[in-house]
Amino acid sequence: MLPPEYLSKVRNWPINNTSKMATVFTLSASGNIGDGGAVQMIFFDSGEMQYRTNWGEPAKYNKWHGLPLTAQVIQQHIDSIQPPFNDLNELYDNTMICYSYDLDKLQNSPINSSTDSSGMVITSGSAIGYGTTQIILTVGGHVYWRFKWYDGKSWIPWLSSNDNEKIIYKDQIIAEYKDLHKIQNNKSVTYAITPEDFKTVTNRPTDNPLTVTTFNGTNNKADSTGQVQLAVDANGQMFYSINWDNRWTTWAKVQTEKQINNDLTSIALFQKIGIIGDSYASGELAIDKYTDHYNMSWGQIMARRNGATAINFSRGGQTTRGWLTDQERGLGLLKSTPAQDLYILALGINDYGKLGQSYLGSLDDIGTNNDTFYGNYSKIIQSIKDKAPNSKIVISTLSQTGQLPNMFSNAIKNIAQHFEVPCLELNSDPFFTSDFYLNHLHGGHPTGPAYAGMAKAYERLIETAMITDLSYFENYENTLETDGSSDLDRIKKMSD
Structure with a gap:
């Protein structure tokens, strides 16, 4: 001592x-x-x-190291700061040093402003000198980092100035911003434009406006070696792309926790599925004189994928008003067929397209005889509840966007909330905002491959609802009689 x-x-x-x-x-x-x-x-x-x-x-002592993190405040000016604290290259591993003054005057410091000359330096690494990382947090709110600087690694600012953050409006899509892969390194760009305007931007992962950030391990704004781009669109979906040797990888989608959770359950819980809808629910092909191909509808494809059966309570051109008087494919078929385990409601396209805003109505029309979208959709839901009180119901919004379609989608959300049934927001699934779906319609209708994609998208949305609205689905079959005897009959038939 x-x-x-x-x-x-x-x-x-x-x-x-x-x-x-x-x-x-x-x-x-x-x-x-x-x-x-x-x-x-x-x-x-x-x-x-x-x-x-x-x-x-011969033996030689290495540097002193903190255990596990040594914190120290340096309150001297540069003339009084003694080694090793006057040189950021010489700071000990696993230390946190707070400089009250002259952080910008230290050797190997990236700070070049006297107004930002105080802050914290965190140095982490192992005792053998590998994997050392250094981070600077300044009082001005700027962040710098570097990795293994003794190998020549330069300081990298972490979006530390307004030059590194840019919001692009419709009239600002200059050359750099017309191609996502041309955006400068260590820069974050937000496209505050419509999906239609965003389509003029190339190398985009989606048609939804997004924020894209380009990362690179150098201060060179144009260095293309080891670039990484992360993009998050308006629906919260994340994508990434990597550039090595001037070759960008195809954008890959980052699987979110919500999507991962879909593995927790399965729509195969339901053996019988009913689909109430219009041409989009009926597999209609515009290239075939607008003919319904029920076997190709997303409902039938989804049922086949899961070993279930499905009934299409739907037809091309159908509205909520027309469904209530349709004996062949609407309410008449619902009353004449056995109760289904799950009913999927997918109406609204022709309601806004044919009947317009004046038909919309309001929440006050629910449960009344009023001939409005609110009133008639509520009659459809009530008819299902009367027919199959133990069945489950989900209702989907529209994939179409615009002022009028959005008004009808909002009405669907309100109706779902009133009846306390899950609402499937179609555009929350990336399929319905993908180029594959939006830009490959014929005559305004999907084709076979698109209907197959819709089947998987609806399946994902329903399985997500089974998790997020777990209390609604937990009592499924609680009030039904045991199927013990019928199951024995099924086994006997298999044995014969």
Whole structure:
């Protein structure tokens, strides 16, 4: 133990602050100071501890290291800051140093402004010198980082100025912003434009406006080696693309927790499915004179995927008004067929397209005889409840967008909330906003491959609802009789 006045005379002392006293232990299996394998530990009167090891031939002590993180405040100006704290390259691993002044004047500092000259430097790494990372947090709110700087790694600003953040409006899509892969390194760009305007931008992962950030391990704005781009669109979907040797990878979608959760359950819970809808629910092909191909509808494809059966209570051109008087494919068919386990409601396209805004009505029409979208859709739901009180119901919004379609989608959400049934927001699934779906319709209708994609999208949406609206589905079959005897009959038929 040494008093403070002698500490400045001791060589290889680990700290800059000479006002502390300390106890030093040197441990070794050999009494020879030149032998390797020695460990030194130093305990300060503040309770802090550091250590270093002596290895090699000839043996040599490496730097002092904190355990696990040594924090220290340097309140001197540059002329009084002693090594190693005057050089960011020499700071000990696993330390957190707070500089009150002159952070910009330290050797190897990235700070170039005296108005941002105080902050915190965090240095983390292993005792053998690999994997060292350094982060600077300044009082001005700027962040800098570097990795293994002794190999020549330069400081990288983390979106630390307004130049690195840009909001693009319709009249600002200049050359750099017409191609996502041309955006400068370490820059974040938000496209505050419509989906239609965003289609003029190339190398985009989706037609939805988004925010894209380009990362690179250098300050060179144009360096293309090791670029990574992350993009998050208006629906919260994330994508990434990587560039090596001037070759960008195809955009890949980041699977969200919500999507991962779809693996927790399965629509195969339901054996019989009913689909109430229009041409989009009927597999209608515009290239075939607008003919309904029920076997190709997304409902039938989804049923086949899961070993279930399906009934299409739907036809091309159908509205909520027309469904209530349709004996062949509407309410008449619903009343004449056995109850289904799950009913999927997908009406509204022709309601806004043919009947218009004047037909919409309001929440007050629910449960009345009023001939409005609200009134008639509520009659459809009530007819299902009367027919199949133990069945489950889900209702879907429209994939079409625009002022009028959005009004009808909002009405569907209100109706679902009133009846306390899950609402499937179609455009929350990336399929319905994909180029594959939006730009490959014929005559305003999907084709076979698109209907197959819709089947998988509806399946994902319903399985998500089974998780997010778990309480609604948990009592499924609670009130039904046991199927024990019928199951034995099924097994007997299999054996015959």
